[in-house]
Amino acid sequence: MTRMLGSDAILRSLEAEGVEVMFGIPGGAILPTYDAIARGTTVRHVLARHEQGAGHMAQGYARASGRVGVAIATSGPGATNLVTPIADAWMDSTPLVCITGQVYSRLIGTDAFQEIDITGITLPCVKHSWLVQDVREIPAVMKAAFHVARTGRPGPVLVDIAKDAQEAELDFHYPDEVDLPGWKPPTKVHERQVREAARAIADARQPIVYAGGGVLNGDACAELLELIESANLPSVVTLMGKSAIPDSHPLNCGMPGMHGSKFANFALNKSDLIIAVGSRFDDRVTGKVSAFAPGAKVIHFDIDAAEVGKIRSADIPVVGPLKLALTQLTSELKTMLAEKPMQTAAWHAQLDEWRGQYPYKYRKGTPGSLIKPQLVMETLRDITAGRNDVIWTTGVGQHQMWAMQYLQCDEPRSFITSGGLGTMGFGVPAAVGAKAARPDATVICVDGDGCFQMTCQELATAALERLPIVVVIVNNGWLGMVRQWQDLFYSERFAETHLTKQVPDYAQLAEALGAAGFTVDHEDDLESTLRAALEAGRTAVVDVRTDPEENCYPMIPAGAAAVDIIEMPDEEEVPS
Amino acid sequence: MSHHTVSVELENKPGALVRISQLFARRGYNIQSLAVGPTERPGISRLTLRVDCSEHTIEQIEKQMHKLVNVLRVVELLPDESVERELALITVGAPPDRRAELIALGDVFGARVADIGREALTFEIVGRPEELDAFEELVRPHGVRELARTGRIGLRRPGPRQSRAQAALT
Ligand SMILES: Cc1ncc(C[n+]2csc(CCOP(=O)(O)OP(=O)(O)O)c2C)c(N)n1
Ligand SMILES: [Mg+2]
Numbered sequence: 065m066t067r068m069l070g071s072d073a074i075l076r077s078l079e080a081e082g083v084e085v086m087f088g089i090p091g092g093a094i095l096p097t098y099d100a101i102a103r104g105t106t107v108r109h110v111l112a113r114h115e116q117g118a119g120h121m122a123q124g125y126a127r128a129s130g131r132v133g134v135a136i137a138t139s140g141p142g143a144t145n146l147v148t149p150i151a152d153a154w155m156d157s158t159p160l161v162c163i164t165g166q167v168y169s170r171l172i173g174t175d176a177f178q179e180i181d182i183t184g185i186t187l188p189c190v191k192h193s194w195l196v197q198d199v200r201e202i203p204a205v206m207k208a209a210f211h212v213a214r215t216g217r218p219g220p221v222l223v224d225i226a227k228d229a230q231e232a233e234l235d236f237h238y239p240d241e242v243d244l245p246g247w248k249p250p251t252k253v254h255e256r257q258v259r260e261a262a263r264a265i266a267d268a269r270q271p272i273v274y275a276g277g278g279v280l281n282g283d284a285c286a287e288l289l290e291l292i293e294s295a296n297l298p299s300v301v302t303l304m305g306k307s308a309i310p311d312s313h314p315l316n317c318g319m320p321g322m323h324g325s326k327f328a329n330f331a332l333n334k335s336d337l338i339i340a341v342g343s344r345f346d347d348r349v350t351g352k353v354s355a356f357a358p359g360a361k362v363i364h365f366d367i368d369a370a371e372v373g374k375i376r377s378a379d380i381p382v383v384g385p386l387k388l389a390l391t392q393l394t395s396e397l398k399t400m401l402a403e404k405p406m407q408t409a410a411w412h413a414q415l416d417e418w419r420g421q422y423p424y425k426y427r428k429g430t431p432g433s434l435i436k437p438q439l440v441m442e443t444l445r446d447i448t449a450g451r452n453d454v455i456w457t458t459g460v461g462q463h464q465m466w467a468m469q470y471l472q473c474d475e476p477r478s479f480i481t482s483g484g485l486g487t488m489g490f491g492v493p494a495a496v497g498a499k500a501a502r503p504d505a506t507v508i509c510v511d512g513d514g515c516f517q518m519t520c521q522e523l524a525t526a527a528l529e530r531l532p533i534v535v536v537i538v539n540n541g542w543l544g545m546v547r548q549w550q551d552l553f554y555s556e557r558f559a560e561t562h563l564t565k566q567v568p569d570y571a572q573l574a575e576a577l578g579a580a581g582f583t584v585d586h587e588d589d590l591e592s593t594l595r596a597a598l599e600a601g602r603t604a605v606v607d608v609r610t611d612p613e614e615n616c617y618p619m620i621p622a623g624a625a626a627v628d629i630i631e632m633p634d635e636e637e638v639p640s
Numbered sequence: 641m642s643h644h645t646v647s648v649e650l651e652n653k654p655g656a657l658v659r660i661s662q663l664f665a666r667r668g669y670n671i672q673s674l675a676v677g678p679t680e681r682p683g684i685s686r687l688t689l690r691v692d693c694s695e696h697t698i699e700q701i702e703k704q705m706h707k708l709v710n711v712l713r714v715v716e717l718l719p720d721e722s723v724e725r726e727l728a729l730i731t732v733g734a735p736p737d738r739r740a741e742l743i744a745l746g747d748v749f750g751a752r753v754a755d756i757g758r759e760a761l762t763f764e765i766v767g768r769p770e771e772l773d774a775f776e777e778l779v780r781p782h783g784v785r786e787l788a789r790t791g792r793i794g795l796r797r798p799g800p801r802q803s804r805a806q807a808a809l810t
Contacts, residue, residue: 195654246710247709370703
């Protein structure tokens with residue numbers, strides 16, 4: 065027991081949790097805690113330029129490291145600026161502890177300066193939240209916050225701490241145990257269910273693993289690999305699951321869904337058994353649910369019981385930690401297969417045929433034509449080939465989908481993107497956070513010109529905090545993905561989607577923010593400039609000016625069935 | 641669609657109830673009635689919720705509520721295996737010449753007269769929610785001025801399964 069201030073207790077709690085770094089911006093209601101930072105702590109503070117940036121940095125940190133990310137902000141606008149990252153972390157199950165200052169207890173409820181009910185605002189998108197008004201609650205609440213954020217299905221929590229609680233004294237003791245009688249995430253799996261799952265797999269003729277972000281969150285990448293290799297199981301991998309098994313693995317059939325390949329969509333939709341692992345039948349994957357994989361039985365593995373049967377009913381539900389479930393499954397399955405091997409040769413032959421038939425494709429540029437965005441991805445892929453130290457982050461839009469289609473990610477946690485919420489502006493700050501988690505890594509953000517303009521101020525953070533990242537802007541001059549929908553579904557009425565390629569001048573903007581700026585207009589300069597940026601040794605931005613009319617294919621229109629997939633139109637149909 | 645009664649044990653912490661009603665609102669579940677009060681254990685409240693929804697939805701509701709940190713237990717109260725009661729206050733128009741008739745009607749249902757005014761009287765009735773519905777129907781022609789119901793509360797029957805005799809008792 066040590067006598068100390070609440071503000072110091074917050075930091076001692078973070079230290080006790082092993083937190084290395086927090087991302088934030090100070091302000092009135094959190095000032096006592098910043099003063100405690102000045103008094104000294106082992107936790108590094110990274111000063112963001114916008115609380116949204118701080119939140120996405122904490123997410124990038126969490127996603128790259130598998131640990132809990134920490135963001136800190138003041139009351140009122142500081143707290144509301146954190147709402148987008150909290151919602152993003154909620155949708156993508158990212159463990160996050162957000163600490164906000166709150167006005168003095170005696171002012172709560174009076175509409176005091178910078179008073180906002182942030183626990184109320186964030187209610188729909190946190191696992192739990194606490195409003196701390198009694199200084200003595202700080203250690204137990206901090207302990208509980210980290211515990212809830214990381215256990216079960218990970219996600220964001222919020223700790224809102226009144227200024228008087230930060231300023232008051234307490235006898236500090238960090239508890240060893242949490243006192244949360246109502247928090248009981250599953251720690252075991254039902255053996256009988258696992259055995260049933262193994263039997264269904266052994267009997268299947270056209271099985272497909274449908275792996276999602278839960279595999280990464282559940283730290284079950286090695287176990288999944290072991291499963292698919294031991295039973296020769298093909299697997300599709302969702303956007304959130306990308307990098308859970310190597311993209312280069314012969315059993316990886318790529319991404320299903322709206323902009324996934326025809327191959328992956330066929331593999332999933334024409335299977336007779338879907339083995340869902342940490343995936344949630346998101347509408348961007350299933351399209352029209354009633355038409356989704358009509359002939360498939362479903363085994364659903366998830367830590368969150370509420371995901372099982374939510375969208376698609378599960379014939380065999382298996383709730384529990386994926387690491388454990390998959391280990392048990394593989395061992396059961398191996399025993400069964402020793403007696404009777406899988407009968408999936410015809411299915412594999414079919415998959416091979418589709419793989420050959422339906423690669424991602426685009427029409428290459430001609431000499432002097434505008435750079436094709438897909439070529440940017442291919443070049444990035446090629447110049448980083450064979451490296452295991454690259455982490456990619458992305459914005460949201462066409463560039464994100466091309467990044468998903470073309471980049472090769474063989475190491476777990478090497479692809480960090482905003483999936484469920486689809487938050488423009490995620491890429492740059494997430495990259496800064498990833499770099500803080502993995503200083504040894506080369507962190508590359510593939511961004512859109514629209515996305516970049518939402519959070520580019522965090523380049524200053526990257527530059528000054530010595531967290532160098534490389535940002536590659538696919539500058540098509542448009543809010544490209546929206547333009548694509550207008551092109552395809554709104555008779556080419558391009559309302560309010562034109563940004564221009566010239567304003568701002570991204571290279572100059574980068575320089576102004578303390579980064580190196582590059583501009584590429586011609587295909588011939590693409591590779592050398594990207595290499596130069598990677599070798600710059602500091603934060604660098606490459607503005608690659610691309611063909612604005614390029615659409616992302618294939619595409620399953622929202623609400624349509626996978627069989628209605630639109631492929632790239634023939635040459636003559638392409639708008640000129 | 642069918643009726644479901646769910647009993648929830650909840651830590652009595654600030655905001656605990658809000659989290660539940662928020663969950664219902666956000667996921668589009670419709671609450672018919674909600675009653676909350678203390679239990680035999682200090683610091684723990686019991687919430688009885690009545691919802692009209694499909695089997696699939698009630699399963700989702702239970703699973704989603706389980707994930708709330710303050711929720712200790714969620715059980716569906718099946719009609720055969722639980723006791724449910726509700727209290728209603730009903731103010732009915734009752735000119736002096738109709739009073740006796742109304743009070744006699746109340747007697748049949750075990751409804752007590754809680755208050756009498758010159759032109760109206762207020763019944764209090766406790767019973768199974770269906771009995772309250774029936775009483776309400778009967779007094780309606782007399783002119784219901786105001787009505788308040790607590791929403792049902794329920795408990796599982798102590799025995800593992802009810803016998804026919806028990807069923808007859810309720
Ligand atoms: C914060 C936010 N606002 C709006 C949208 C809707 N939206 C989705 S993609 C997109 C365009 C993104 O433009 P850009 O960053 O240039 O990427 P591109 O599609 O051109 O590659 C928009 C506006 C969104 N996803 N997020
Ligand atoms: Mg763009």
